[in-house]
Amino acid sequence: MTVAVIGAGAFGTALAVALSANGPVALWARDAQAADRMQRTRENSARLEGITIPQNVTVTADLHDLEGRETVLLAMPMQQMSGFLEIHRDLFLTKRLIACSKGIDIASGQGPTGIIRSKCPKAVPAILTGPSFAADIARGLPTALTLACEDVNAGEGLQRALSTPVLRLYRSEDVIGAELGGALKNVIAIAAGVVIGAGLGDSARAAIMTRGFSEMRRVALLRGARVETLNGLSGLGDLVLTCTSQQSRNFRFGHALGRGEDFDPSLTVEGAATAKAVSNLAETHQIDLPIATMVAALVDQKITVEAAVSALMSRPLKEE
Structure with a gap:
């Protein structure tokens, strides 16, 4: 071939x-x-x-x-x-x-x-x-x-x-599941980078990864993907890698956001554009995607890191 x-x-x-x-x-x-x-x-x-x-x-x-x-x-x-x-x-x-x-x-x-x-x-x-x-x-x-x-x-x-x-x-x-896993994990990786850059700690990063994965599954189900696909390499596997390594461009971008620093504009950060697309999807279909929505707002400089953290932590208490 x-x-x-x-x-x-x-x-x-x-x-x-x-x-x-x-x-x-x-x-x-x-x-x-x-x-x-x-x-x-x-x-x-x-x-x-x-x-x-x-x-x-x-x-x-x-x-x-x-x-x-x-x-x-x-x-x-x-x-x-x-x-x-x-x-x-x-x-x-x-x-x-x-x-x-x-x-x-x-x-x-x-x-x-x-x-x-x-x-x-x-x-x-x-x-x-x-x-x-x-x-x-x-x-x-x-x-x-x-x-x-x-x-x-x-x-x-x-x-x-x-x-x-x-x-x-x-x-x-499951093409839809595979491509959604790869796309959505970049958004959560930005959020994980923000958490570490802002000095909020590894426990907060673990929470972001876990709740972010829940959002990934929510979108996948909406788009007709198989949940088990998100549990594999293209979903959970990619999420773990990009949320925990400085080699991840999306994580580094979020880290810079969390620290209030500029990021090299010549580097493509796929998760920034994807966050906006997912935020639009959440609004259109009225689904709850708080982390993705906050990332989109941070990328567009519509909210500060402090305000985003406060908004996420003050959400109504509920069952997992």
Whole structure:
């Protein structure tokens, strides 16, 4: 199976490096100069320092170089996916398109596979998600992820083709559950970062993770997902990782919020946009998502950390 990765950020580069163990991989970078530099130096020093890009990874800025690749991994920010596929849909109409983004599109309220279906209806959509950091994958550290695809035969083929000796993929048909787990855990990771940044302690972080997981399950049920999917790698597993590590961009963003510090605006924080989308969902469907709603308010600077904590702690007492 011929493979291409769209997006030469840290995660896209890491996936290309890992999948090169199975054969040649094409890695597309938006910036032609960056693509040329990576192809020559065999490094992505700006995004994934210290990792050597294998010789069987071809880095290119020309999308037409990917025409013969039947399987394409979309490793781009969630809010860019719709526009990208709209512009380039003719190149991807009949391919296997695997979303590697974690989020909800603000404009449409759709997840990654929904965007793929709307823009490339003849393509086979899937999502690769779960607890993983780019540096770990690129270094060949053992990692387990969820590959969700509604087409069972296609999912089994992708699972075999994309698994490596150190990258273990578990297959699921619950695409909605897998993509919601990956999206929503980023929102809770921001909240966990806020708690630690504000000096509220590990006990408070545990409470945020637990009650946040309850909110994740609530949204999943609303959208028709299976609760057991949220209990797996793409939900609980990813939540634990991103709420407890400084490698998590969403956690670091929340940590900066909690400390009242600025955060690097060049870094994509998927959970910030997702929090707004989830807050809109809560309002539309009248479901109780207090943590996600508070994160959205914090991101938009509509509330202070102190006020958010006070609001959460003064909610009516109830049964768990």
